[in-house]
Amino acid sequence: GQNIDQPTEMTATEGAIVQINCTYQTSGFNGLFWYQQHAGEAPTFLSYNVLDGLEEKGRFSSFLSRSKGYSYLLLKELQMKDSASYLCAVRDPGGSYIPTFGRGTSLIVHP
């Protein structure tokens, strides 16, 4: 089976930095995804990590440690529009490579 854990909710201040953590326990591993989802809208792809280390993409970065079953999404220079849910998803070869999603972290950015 698979178990993916994320905090339910986080708050942060505009202009600050926030780190959203994701831990997972899967029988196998073939990549970890982060998606952003604004309320009532479709999830959109943010990042993909399959090797250990940090992937940077503008204000967003994603980190992976496979040995620890751990990832984080780092958002810098927070803007009000970053208020959204952030979904962590893990792909497991034992599960036909179908990604399994965590329950998501709701991020509230306040002025």
Next chain:
Amino acid sequence: EAQVTQNPRYLITVTGKKLTVTCSQNMNHEYMSWYRQDPGLGLRQIYYSMNVEVTDKGDVPEGYKVSRKEKRNFPLILESPSPNQTSLYFCASSETPGQGANEQYFGPGTRLTVT
């Protein structure tokens, strides 16, 4: 424009009245999937399809059917809807999982209410 479309976007129906939610993608993706999203439970997979005429159950398939007669279309069928199927539904597509990132592209969602 590359996209996944779903119809209808909103639907209110009554218990037991069969309905179909359509999903279509124009990216020639092999893989398509249906999810439902409920507060506190996240995205849960209902059914998925690796290619034409190949479908498999996800985590919550009870009460749903799907078909994949053409590569671009993947309709979700509720033969006899019940109130516990009230939810927000998303269709998604991607290249074959397991080969590179091949992230999923999601449709805009269908909000279904069953009374």
